[in-house]
Amino acid sequence: MDHDDATCLAAWRRGDTEALGALVEKYRRPLFGYLVRFANDPHQADEWFQETWVRAIQHMNLFRQRNFQGWLFRIAHNLVVDHLRRKKPEVSLDAPATEEGAPWKARLADPALSPALAAAGRDLGRQIEAAANRLPPEQREVFWLRMAADLPFKEIARVQRVSINTALARMQYALDKLRADLGPAYRELQEMTP
Amino acid sequence: MNPKDLEQLLLLEQSGELTPQQQRRLEAGLAAAPAARQLRRELQGLARAIPEPSTGPAPDATEKILARLAANRPAPAHNWFPTLAAAAALALLLGSYALHSSRSLDAGTGRAQATQSAMLDADEWTDPLEQEFADLENLFRVMAEQPLFDLADL
Numbered sequence: 001m002d003h004d005d006a007t008c009l010a011a012w013r014r015g016d017t018e019a020l021g022a023l024v025e026k027y028r029r030p031l032f033g034y035l036v037r038f039a040n041d042p043h044q045a046d047e048w049f050q051e052t053w054v055r056a057i058q059h060m061n062l063f064r065q066r067n068f069q070g071w072l073f074r075i076a077h078n079l080v081v082d083h084l085r086r087k088k089p090e091v092s093l094d095a096p097a098t099e100e101g102a103p104w105k106a107r108l109a110d111p112a113l114s115p116a117l118a119a120a121g122r123d124l125g126r127q128i129e130a131a132a133n134r135l136p137p138e139q140r141e142v143f144w145l146r147m148a149a150d151l152p153f154k155e156i157a158r159v160q161r162v163s164i165n166t167a168l169a170r171m172q173y174a175l176d177k178l179r180a181d182l183g184p185a186y187r188e189l190q191e192m193t194p
Numbered sequence: 195m196n197p198k199d200l201e202q203l204l205l206l207e208q209s210g211e212l213t214p215q216q217q218r219r220l221e222a223g224l225a226a227a228p229a230a231r232q233l234r235r236e237l238q239g240l241a242r243a244i245p246e247p248s249t250g251p252a253p254d255a256t257e258k259i260l261a262r263l264a265a266n267r268p269a270p271a272h273n274w275f276p277t278l279a280a281a282a283a284l285a286l287l288l289g290s291y292a293l294h295s296s297r298s299l300d301a302g303t304g305r306a307q308a309t310q311s312a313m314l315d316a317d318e319w320t321d322p323l324e325q326e327f328a329d330l331e332n333l334f335r336v337m338a339e340q341p342l343f344d345l346a347d348l
Binding site for chain 2: 049
């Protein structure tokens with residue numbers, strides 16, 4: 001376990017509430033950054049953020065010497081999975097929309113190619129966010145755990161309970177889809193590197 | 195090295211997880227394939243391009259977490275010691291009384307009646323411990339008045 005995390009947890013167990021505050025602050029950005037990408041709105045992400053901590057602390061005896069970061073994100077992952085299981089789409093995008101059988105997605109403008117998104121081409125980050133949110137859940141999670149929470153693949157693999165090779169492969173599938181979805185805009189990324 | 199393997203190494207490089215052996219393989223791959231350097235720049239650009247969320251958790255998140263923990267705290271386990279101690283005292287009391295009664299049956303005294311009278315004085319409003327002490331006191335008083343055996347019988 002991270003030395004700072006272990007120190008804070010030991011202090012919290014002795015009744016030091018400031019130690020808990022320090023831990024919450026440390027994981028504020030990565031944990032919320034991950035949760036907000038799966039929540040319906042920031043309020044729900046905030047609710048999950050608090051719930052993750054409550055569950056982590058209530059079951060603190062279960063992880064002992066294991067990695068606290070992994071433990072925390074595993075709990076957050078469970079919240080997200082529960083949410084995704086409950087949130088079943090009312091209409092599948094692949095379901096036939098008409099008697100002729102044309103699927104809904106064929107009748108909707110491709111967001112990646114819409115004039116609105118083309119106009120928002122300056123804001124590449126928003127396009128990436130939108131495209132990432134169209135990824136299958138397991139790839140989307142790897143993408144955001146890596147890009148928003150800055151978790152290493154070893155840790156992502158633990159959170160998803162898969163091998164590190166599977167986590168890496170999911171990231172590669174996600175990148176392939178982003179490239180295909182964003183087209184030329186994706187290649188602009190090269191220019192963003194100093 | 196194929197492009198997929200090279201991309202995996204670039205991803206591991208970005209997350210700081212390359213082993214020394216993988217580092218050497220990556221360097222060799224980058225030297226051999228200029229396209230790999232382009233891919234590396236893309237990955238670096240991707241990390242920079244993603245915006246921070248416009249909001250964050252509540253500023254008083256820690257206080258809210260502490261409040262939820264306090265609200266969810268299970269009720270403290272019932273301390274059975276006083277109850278068990280009282281039950282043991284009562285059992286001792288009744289045991290002593292039963293022993294005493296059996297020995298004093300022949301005495302034909304009013305000891306049993308006195309104790310019974312004391313017991314009947316108890317009602318649901320009486321403090322159990324107070325009642326036990328009262329019963330014990332009554333028992334001692336009766337025993338003092340009526341010896342368990344007569345010296346003349348020995």
